[in-house]
Amino acid sequence: AGLAPDSKAERMFGLMDGFLRNDPLSLQKDILYHVEYTVARSRFSFDDFEAYQALAHSVRDRLIERWHDTQQYFKRKDPKRLYFLSLEFLMGRTLSNSITNLGIRNQYAEALNQLGFELEVVAEQEGDAALGNGGLARLSACQMDSLATLDFPAWGYGLRYQYGLFRQVILDGFQHEHPDYWLNFGNPWEIERIHVSYSVKFYGTVEEEVLNGEKNKIWVPGEMVEAVAYDNPIPGYGTRNTINLRLWAAKPSDQDDVESFNTGDYINSVINRQRAETISNVLYPDDRSYQGKELRLKQQYFFVSACIQDIIRRFKDTNNSFDVFTDKVALQLNDTHPALAIPEVMRVLVDEEHLGWNQAWGIVSKIFFLTSHTVQPEGSEKIPVDLMESLLPRHLEIIYDINFNFMEELKKHIGSDYDRLSRMSIVEEGPVKNIRVANLSVVCCYSVNGVSRIHLELLKTRVFKDFFEYWPEKFQFKTNGVTQRRWIVVSNPSLCALISKWLGTDAWIRDVDLLMGLREHAGNADLHQEWQMVRRVNKIRLAEYIEAMSGVKVSPDAMFDVQVKRIHEYKRQLLNLLGIIHRYDCIKNMKESDRRKVVPRVCIIGGKAAPGYEAAKKIIKLCHAVGEKINNDPDIGDLLKLVFIPDYNVSVAELVIPGSDLSQHISTAGHEASGTSNMKFLMNGCVLLATSDGSTIEIIEEIGEENMFIFGAKVHEVPALRKKHAEMKAPLQFARVVRMVRDGYFGFEDYFKPLCDAIDKQGDFYLLGHDFASYLEAQAAADKAYVDQEKWTRMSILSTAGSGRFSSDRTMADYAEKAWGIKPCKCPL
Numbered sequence: 001a002g003l004a005p006d007s008k009a010e011r012m013f014g015l016m017d018g019f020l021r022n023d024p025l026s027l028q029k030d031i032l033y034h035v036e037y038t039v040a041r042s043r044f045s046f047d048d049f050e051a052y053q054a055l056a057h058s059v060r061d062r063l064i065e066r067w068h069d070t071q072q073y074f075k076r077k078d079p080k081r082l083y084f085l086s087l088e089f090l091m092g093r094t095l096s097n098s099i100t101n102l103g104i105r106n107q108y109a110e111a112l113n114q115l116g117f118e119l120e121v122v123a124e125q126e127g128d129a130a131l132g133n134g135g136l137a138r139l140s141a142c143q144m145d146s147l148a149t150l151d152f153p154a155w156g157y158g159l160r161y162q163y164g165l166f167r168q169v170i171l172d173g174f175q176h177e178h179p180d181y182w183l184n185f186g187n188p189w190e191i192e193r194i195h196v197s198y199s200v201k202f203y204g205t206v207e208e209e210v211l212n213g214e215k216n217k218i219w220v221p222g223e224m225v226e227a228v229a230y231d232n233p234i235p236g237y238g239t240r241n242t243i244n245l246r247l248w249a250a251k252p253s254d255q256d257d258v259e260s261f262n263t264g265d266y267i268n269s270v271i272n273r274q275r276a277e278t279i280s281n282v283l284y285p286d287d288r289s290y291q292g293k294e295l296r297l298k299q300q301y302f303f304v305s306a307c308i309q310d311i312i313r314r315f316k317d318t319n320n321s322f323d324v325f326t327d328k329v330a331l332q333l334n335d336t337h338p339a340l341a342i343p344e345v346m347r348v349l350v351d352e353e354h355l356g357w358n359q360a361w362g363i364v365s366k367i368f369f370l371t372s373h374t375v376q377p378e379g380s381e382k383i384p385v386d387l388m389e390s391l392l393p394r395h396l397e398i399i400y401d402i403n404f405n406f407m408e409e410l411k412k413h414i415g416s417d418y419d420r421l422s423r424m425s426i427v428e429e430g431p432v433k434n435i436r437v438a439n440l441s442v443v444c445c446y447s448v449n450g451v452s453r454i455h456l457e458l459l460k461t462r463v464f465k466d467f468f469e470y471w472p473e474k475f476q477f478k479t480n481g482v483t484q485r486r487w488i489v490v491s492n493p494s495l496c497a498l499i500s501k502w503l504g505t506d507a508w509i510r511d512v513d514l515l516m517g518l519r520e521h522a523g524n525a526d527l528h529q530e531w532q533m534v535r536r537v538n539k540i541r542l543a544e545y546i547e548a549m550s551g552v553k554v555s556p557d558a559m560f561d562v563q564v565k566r567i568h569e570y571k572r573q574l575l576n577l578l579g580i581i582h583r584y585d586c587i588k589n590m591k592e593s594d595r596r597k598v599v600p601r602v603c604i605i606g607g608k609a610a611p612g613y614e615a616a617k618k619i620i621k622l623c624h625a626v627g628e629k630i631n632n633d634p635d636i637g638d639l640l641k642l643v644f645i646p647d648y649n650v651s652v653a654e655l656v657i658p659g660s661d662l663s664q665h666i667s668t669a670g671h672e673a674s675g676t677s678n679m680k681f682l683m684n685g686c687v688l689l690a691t692s693d694g695s696t697i698e699i700i701e702e703i704g705e706e707n708m709f710i711f712g713a714k715v716h717e718v719p720a721l722r723k724k725h726a727e728m729k730a731p732l733q734f735a736r737v738v739r740m741v742r743d744g745y746f747g748f749e750d751y752f753k754p755l756c757d758a759i760d761k762q763g764d765f766y767l768l769g770h771d772f773a774s775y776l777e778a779q780a781a782a783d784k785a786y787v788d789q790e791k792w793t794r795m796s797i798l799s800t801a802g803s804g805r806f807s808s809d810r811t812m813a814d815y816a817e818k819a820w821g822i823k824p825c826k827c828p829l
């Protein structure tokens with residue numbers, strides 16, 4: 001496959017002894033080969049970590065083989081390609097996922113076994129690749145898996161940060177951030193491409209030259225940095241297709257700063273050059289805003305400049321006119337972070353390829369697709385014009401020109417409504433002039449996508465109201481999805497086997513709508529028994545982990561009630577904590593006879609707070625303070641436990657999600673753009689306790705409100721409730737639990753005071769008080785359902801059965817058809 005059938009190629013193929021073999025004996029030989037020659041340890045003595053390294057290298061060989069074939073095939077077919085640009089990818093671990101997708105998991109397990117190792121133990125040696133913050137970043141990873149599996153000719157592009165998302169360390173209940181130097185132990189999954197490298201320019205001036213009688217701009221940079229490619233193969237499931245995730249790392253440029261070397265200060269010149277590497281050094285750990293940071297802007301431009309050079313080079317390899325560019329290239333912007341790609345393509349086409357402005361704009365306005373991932377107003381990025389002018393002077397001119405044309409066009413349609421014109425302008429006037437990155441993106445992208453149906457409504461009526469009224473057809477939504485390969489097949493193998501057994505096929509792993517077939521067995525007693533067994537084993541595994549991490553012993557008989565996600569005020573971990581305090585308070589005041597009716601609970605919370613986000617950090621501390629009190633209260637015993645799982649990440653999620661009974665998605669309505677962990681819990685048969693927000697609204701339609709616990713204000717009620725708040729009195733039980741925190745029942749009253757003030761003195765923006773009563777009702781309903789194990793198991797099965805619509809396979813097929821205009825390109829086996 002992939003090789004031209006000439007005699008030289010055949011000889012080469014023969015010399016290599018054909019393709020790599022995947023029988024257990026060949027795999028053993030390969031592993032030992034890598035122990036000896038790659039890891040350079042003795043095959044007579046190597047430990048679990050060395051076994052992991054050798055194993056990873058043998059898998060890598062197989063990935064490379066398929067990667068080559070796929071890329072060769074794409075090149076030959078030259079279809080329209082999708083380039084997925086994202087500054088964040090939360091890939092987690094690679095080993096298990098790869099061997100599952102390659103279909104050689106069992107062979108590897110057997111091979112390892114014969115060498116005296118256990119696959120599960122060896123796989124645990126791998127660290128997470130955490131090059132992202134939260135939902136947006138994990139979504140990118142799920143989507144890559146789907147793009148590969150559906151055979152789409154797609155590439156992902158990202159940054160190879162040396163430091164991924166910080167490690168969360170908890171000391172005395174407080175979050176501390178430790179650097180994640182994830183490359184310390186090497187990274188067998190990437191392929192360094194020293195020959196794929198581009199110069200990226202910064203600073204300097206814009207000059208004019210006359211070319212064929214026309215004026216042409218040239219950007220004379222003040223600094224240059226090299227972008228070097230690192231390729232990460234992404235294998236599809238049940239296909240030979242293996243696509244690429246290309247990550248860029250910054251290296252000093254040879255061409256840069258030759259002069260300073262001539263001044264004789266050799267040591268300082270070397271040190272200065274080395275600074276170039278800081279550009280891709282560290283991931284910004286805040287998922288709220290990145291306002292006005294020079295390094296952040298440098299990262300963004302570094303990223304898009306490398307991507308665009310690479311994409312245009314590949315285009316020119318097979319095409320000789322830009323007339324067909326829009327037939328060959330689609331660029332997906334994962335939120336506005338990579339939006340500088342827009343003026344960058346304009347610059348390359350006009351200044352370097354010498355296309356006329358109108359021709360270039362005709363191309364640019366057709367190739368970009370934006371997905372927005374937030375409804376938070378502070379999420380929209382602004383670049384101070386001063387900063388832009390010094391760092392990217394030519395791009396600023398181009399943005400001004402785009403804006404000028406847009407404003408002229410707009411005036412023709414809306415006349416002299418200057419307020420509206422100034423709201424829609426890409427340039428924000430004021431004491432500090434800013435570029436509004438969101439406006440730039442909306443003006444230039446062919447379509448703007450929301451991540452759930454309600455999110456699109458909010459984009460239309462709030463975030464981009466003016467734009468929607470002007471360009472209604474530009475706005476669409478494609479509800480997010482997650483990959484069932486990682487979230488069921490890899491992380492919950494026993495549930496996977498059970499599903500396949502009852503459906504009579506494992507075809508659902510590629511065709512996830514088939515999960516609906518479980519509905520007809522939802523009342524079957526045999527399935528119930530097997531289902532409960534699988535869930536219990538996962539709970540035991542989670543209980544062991546909890547004890548190891550926190551020292552708290554929890555019983556798998558209790559209901560495991562989980563909220564894991566980034567800590568945000570709008571996600572309302574505080575509502576959860578206040579509910580737990582209420583539960584504790586109730587149990588303490590109960591008669592013995594009533595206590596016997598209490599459903600034992602283990603409340604589990606996990607998530608990271610952005611390092612500068614004070615309120616979120618206080619919530620983490622409150623969780624520990626409350627947990628400390630409850631868990632050590634002999635009066636409570638197993639009736640209630642509260643544990644915080646530190647350093648929540650993808651691999652922790654793979655353990656936590658399959659072991660949960662109930663999972664909470666309780667954002668104030670209108671704040672969660674979509675939510676994606678709700679989908680992962682659903683796939684694993686966890687019952688949701690949730691507000692009608694983001695994608696949960698669509699989940700309710702799919703599996704029915706009777707199979708979930710839904711509570712709280714609805715999206716359209718929230719604005720009025722906020723206005724009315726002053727006249728409303730919070731329910732008594734709510735006032736009581738807030739008082740307990742305020743009065744120091746859990747200690748640290750000064751530290752927690754701002755959390756209480758936000759609720760009872762500053763208007764309770766997130767409506768905890770309003771939603772509290774219905775939250776408690778939903779919790780009580782969950783208790784009641786849990787006691788009836790038959791009812792609960794049915795709800796659990798129906799959750800999994802209804803999760804098919806929330807696969808990223810569906811989302812990617814949707815984008816391919818309705819936005820990007822790409823078609824599958826399946827590499828022959």
Ligand code: 7GP
Pocket residue numbers: 133134135136137139287288335372373374379451480672673674675676694
């Ligand atoms: C998240 C949204 O908060 C979440 O609702 C959504 O499910 C997810 O993206 C995927 O679409 N947003 C981010 O993670 C983020 O960093 C800033 O947003 C732009």
